[in-house]
Amino acid sequence: MSAFEPLPLHELQRLSDEETAGYIAGAYDAGALAAAQRAANILAYAWEPRVKTWVAAKVTEQDVDDVVEEVLLGMTLACYAGKAIGRFGGFLRGIAHNKIVDHYRVLERRGETVEIDVGREEDDSPVFVPKTSDESGTVDVAEAVGRVLSTRSELHQEVLRLYCAGLPGFEDLRAKDAADRINEKRGKGTMSEANVNQIFRRFKVDLEAELDG
Amino acid sequence: MADLKALRDEFVAEFEAGNDPALADWLSRVGESERQDLERLIDGYLMTAPRRAWDPVGFETSIAKRAVDRAVESLDGVSGSWPEVLPRLRKQRQMLRSDLVRRLADALGVGTTEPQLSKVGAYYHQMEHGLLPAGGVTDTVLEALADLVGSSTDALRRAGDLVWVPPSGPTTSFARTAMPDAEFVVADMASGEPAVFADAAGPPPERDRIDELFTGGTE
Numbered sequence: 001m002s003a004f005e006p007l008p009l010h011e012l013q014r015l016s017d018e019e020t021a022g023y024i025a026g027a028y029d030a031g032a033l034a035a036a037q038r039a040a041n042i043l044a045y046a047w048e049p050r051v052k053t054w055v056a057a058k059v060t061e062q063d064v065d066d067v068v069e070e071v072l073l074g075m076t077l078a079c080y081a082g083k084a085i086g087r088f089g090g091f092l093r094g095i096a097h098n099k100i101v102d103h104y105r106v107l108e109r110r111g112e113t114v115e116i117d118v119g120r121e122e123d124d125s126p127v128f129v130p131k132t133s134d135e136s137g138t139v140d141v142a143e144a145v146g147r148v149l150s151t152r153s154e155l156h157q158e159v160l161r162l163y164c165a166g167l168p169g170f171e172d173l174r175a176k177d178a179a180d181r182i183n184e185k186r187g188k189g190t191m192s193e194a195n196v197n198q199i200f201r202r203f204k205v206d207l208e209a210e211l212d213g
Numbered sequence: 214m215a216d217l218k219a220l221r222d223e224f225v226a227e228f229e230a231g232n233d234p235a236l237a238d239w240l241s242r243v244g245e246s247e248r249q250d251l252e253r254l255i256d257g258y259l260m261t262a263p264r265r266a267w268d269p270v271g272f273e274t275s276i277a278k279r280a281v282d283r284a285v286e287s288l289d290g291v292s293g294s295w296p297e298v299l300p301r302l303r304k305q306r307q308m309l310r311s312d313l314v315r316r317l318a319d320a321l322g323v324g325t326t327e328p329q330l331s332k333v334g335a336y337y338h339q340m341e342h343g344l345l346p347a348g349g350v351t352d353t354v355l356e357a358l359a360d361l362v363g364s365s366t367d368a369l370r371r372a373g374d375l376v377w378v379p380p381s382g383p384t385t386s387f388a389r390t391a392m393p394d395a396e397f398v399v400a401d402m403a404s405g406e407p408a409v410f411a412d413a414a415g416p417p418p419e420r421d422r423i424d425e426l427f428t429g430g431t432e
Contacts, residue, residue: 013267028288037285044277046264052276053228053259057236057252065276066304072280073297080288089260106305174294176375 004030012039017046017088025082040079044072047092051075054096059103071099074172078165081174085166085204086141086211094166142168144210148203158182159191159199175200215243221254228262290343293373299341302362313337313361320357323423336427347373349428 004026007015015023020043027036048068055067074095078084084091145167149157162181165172173181175196182191220239227234236255240248272278286296303313311334318325318333339345347370355369 009267017264033285033289037281040281040284041272041277042267044281045267045272045275048275048277049228049233049265050259050262053234053236054256057240068276069280069283070301072277073283076281076284077287077297080284087260093256093260110305174375177371180371 004032004035006032006035009038012042015039017043018084021079021084021088022082024076024079025084028080029082036080040076043079044076047075048072050089051092051096054093055100058100063103067099067103070102071096074099074165078172081165082204083163083165083172083200085164085207086144090141091166094168095172097168098166098170098172141211144207148207148210151206152199152203155182155186155190156199156203159196160203163196163200164203215247215251217243217247217251217254220251221258224255225258225262228259286343291346292340292343293347293375295340295347295369295373296343298369298372299358299362302364306362308361310334310337310341316361317354317357320361321354321423321426323426329423332423336423345427349430351426351429354426 006027007023012020012023020039024036024039024043027033027039051071052064052068055071056064059067071092075092078091078095149160152160159178159182161169162171162173162178163175164170171178175193178196179191179193183189220242224234224236224239236252239255240252243251283296283300286292287294290296303310306313308316314334314337315325315330317337318330321333323329323333336345340350350373352366352370355366355373358364359366359369
């Protein structure tokens with residue numbers, strides 16, 4: 001268990017989004033559940049209007065609140081798992097886009113007409129590619145992900161695509177589900193939950209180094 | 214050619230004034246060829262905009278609260294990821310909880326009148342809120358539920374079995390109590406759904422078929 005110091009509310013509110021996400025993961029990891037939840041409440045509440053703006057632009061009015069809830073749920077779970085990488089806004093924008101895509105898949109399955117374009121013209125797939133260079137001066141997250149991913153084995157790339165959140169085309173599964181999916185495909189015992197977490201931790205360290213330039 | 218930065222600034226002013234500007238309205242004000250550029254500009258602002266200040270009163274009725282509660286119930290409850298999965302599947306089927314409960318009771322053959330309906334409702338409520346041990350819920354229930362929400366028995370069983378382990382490995386047991394709380398007897402204010410299980414005061418005197426179905430273990 002790592003050393004963790006819960007912060008009082010006024011200090012928690014002064015943290016950046018990235019620091020708050022890290023705090024949530026640290027708190028949960030240390031078993032400080034109330035501290036993790038308090039920070040998650042603040043972060044989700046802070047981002048709700050912006051998520052709503054993104055979602056409302058792509059989803060019909062009666063579905064907006066449900067999709068916003070799914071985005072904030074995904075965000076919270078990802079923060080608890082320490083999955084947040086890079087600038088938080090880009091990370092959350094990626095989650096929002098993936099949840100909007102999921103929503104349209106459900107509509108398609110229900111046989112409802114899908115009229116709103118959820119992608120961008122330059123994309124090969126309807127998956128949002130977070131770009132931050134124009135606003136923050138940091139390198140393009142998607143390019144950095146691609147570079148770091150390319151240094152990984154085929155198996156590790158597969159694991160990361162199943163486990164990571166907020167990245168284009170990544171599935172955001174829990175570690176156990178990701179391991180199960182790999183084992184179904186490649187045979188029992190290929191991957192454990194602990195392996196998934198370890199592969200992700202190493203990837204995150206390298207990706208953050210890449211993003212820091 | 215539109216002045217995209219001026220449009221972005223106009224959007225920012227509206228957003229920061231708390232007027233909930235509709236992004237689609239702004240995008241419709243430019244030609245198709247400029248839409249992506251404007252969206253990217255506004256996205257850039259939204260990704261780095263000042264965060265909404267914490268307001269504990271506003272939070273209580275927010276979507277954020279519903280989302281975080283579901284996450285916590287999923288992570289720290291005793292029902293695996295059902296709090297995450299079940300409400301999503303139910304909403305995808307456009308079903309109110311009361312409607313699903315009625316259909317579930319009917320599918321289980323336990324009757325759709327009181328007090329059976331309230332009892333099924335109370336158990337289902339516990340499943341959605343991480344309060345019912347997943348291992349106790351029989352395949353009969355999961356099969357009926359899967360049919361109603363468009364999933365499979367196996368997928369629901371797996372979701373229920375999904376115990377959250379922090380990335381650094383298991384530490385302490387975070388399971389919450391499975392005892393019913395006051396939530397059970399009040400309407401779900403967040404979703405505006407009526408309570409379907411108004412009479413949850415105290416355990417039933419003896420176990421019946423509904424208890425067996427929801428707590429009798431894997432068949």
